[in-house]
Amino acid sequence: GEDVEQSLFLSVREGDSSVINCTYTDSSSTYLYWYKQEPGAGLQLLTYIFSNMDMKQDQRLTVLLNKKDKHLSLRIADTQTGDSAIYFCAEDTGGFKTIFGAGTRLFVKA
Amino acid sequence: EAGVAQSPRYKIIEKRQSVAFWCNPISGHATLYWYQQILGQGPKLLIQFQNNGVVDDSQLPKDRFSAERLKGVDSTLKIQPAKLEDSAVYLCASSLKAGVNTEAFFGQGTRLTVV
Numbered sequence: 001g002e003d004v005e006q007s008l009f010l011s012v013r014e015g016d017s018s019v020i021n022c023t024y025t026d027s028s029s030t031y032l033y034w035y036k037q038e039p040g041a042g043l044q045l046l047t048y049i050f051s052n053m054d055m056k057q058d059q060r061l062t063v064l065l066n067k068k069d070k071h072l073s074l075r076i077a078d079t080q081t082g083d084s085a086i087y088f089c090a091e092d093t094g095g096f097k098t099i100f101g102a103g104t105r106l107f108v109k110a
Numbered sequence: 111e112a113g114v115a116q117s118p119r120y121k122i123i124e125k126r127q128s129v130a131f132w133c134n135p136i137s138g139h140a141t142l143y144w145y146q147q148i149l150g151q152g153p154k155l156l157i158q159f160q161n162n163g164v165v166d167d168s169q170l171p172k173d174r175f176s177a178e179r180l181k182g183v184d185s186t187l188k189i190q191p192a193k194l195e196d197s198a199v200y201l202c203a204s205s206l207k208a209g210v211n212t213e214a215f216f217g218q219g220t221r222l223t224v225v
Contacts (some may be wrong), residue, residue, distance in 0.1 A: 042216030
């Protein structure tokens with residue numbers, strides 16, 4: 001079945017890099033997404049990657065995709081306290097359906 | 111640009127009562143989604159509209175949940191009667207069109223507590 005899995009927590013020091021990992025099951029996924037959710041807010045699309053790409057860089061964000069292992073990661077360089085939030089990995093399973101992981105809560109220590 | 115508006119922000123009801131949530135999408139967005147986000151989980155799609163037609167409602171518990179988007183703009187989601195396990199944040203999102211890689215903008219959500 002369709003499933004997206006993430007680790008639940010990550011704690012880093014301010015200025016360090018954060019790496020959030022995700023695995024998915026649907027090999028026919030066309031797009032994979034990273035969303036950010038701050039307390040009391042809706043989800044905000046951070047970045048996405050097309051399934052025929054290996055890497056995408058957008059300012060402090062780097063997305064790596066290993067399609068063979070169905071593994072997606074989000075690296076945040078120079079992590080700031082404002083990056084503290086829940087990060088959701090999501091995949092498009094075909095058609096119009098997007099499946100979300102349970103989210104990784106990132107704690108940034110000053 | 112105004113975002114997706116939802117109301118109320120919070121709602122507490124007793125089990126077996128009814129409740130309704132309202133969503134006003136971004137102007138011009140044809141596609142509207144309702145998601146249920148249970149604490150500690152990712153959002154789960156309940157229903158997706160394209161204009162005023164339903165695209166996907168396969169995960170909507172139709173014995174108690176209903177949703178409509180009569181004029182293809184605002185939408186309401188109703189639960190009747192509510193159960194304890196319906197406690198969650200209900201997120202509304204909209205996008206310009208349906209399909210993959212179409213950025214969906216999310217509202218702040220309505221937090222429902224059923225006691």
